[in-house]
Amino acid sequence: MARILALNALFFLTPFVIYAVWLAATRRSVNSGTEWTARVLTTLSVIGAVAAVIGLVVLVSFENNNTGSVYHPAETGEDGEIIPGFFTDE
Numbered sequence: 001m002a003r004i005l006a007l008n009a010l011f012f013l014t015p016f017v018i019y020a021v022w023l024a025a026t027r028r029s030v031n032s033g034t035e036w037t038a039r040v041l042t043t044l045s046v047i048g049a050v051a052a053v054i055g056l057v058v059l060v061s062f063e064n065n066n067t068g069s070v071y072h073p074a075e076t077g078e079d080g081e082i083i084p085g086f087f088t089d090e
Contacts, residue, residue: 004059011055012048019044 023035069087077083 004056007055007059008052011052014051015044015047 019040069089071087072085074085075083
């Protein structure tokens with residue numbers, strides 16, 4: 001779950017980083033408030049949200065979901081040891 005949240009945050013923040021790098025490359029001040037208007041921030045937020053949704057869809061689409069497998073939940077074995085859950089192809 002933390003991996004998914006981190007990737008979505010990365011996808012969302014990428015347009016902001018690209019814009020800041022572009023400002024720095026064109027020798028405009030990255031820290032001045034004149035280049036970070038509400039319209040620019042809204043546009044970057046929409047682009048970041050779309051990128052995060054696309055990234056989530058791609059991540060879920062290519063994830064190995066063990067289709068056709070049977071899940072055996074974790075159980076307690078002899079001597080109180082925990083046997084983790086696993087998938088089998090039955």
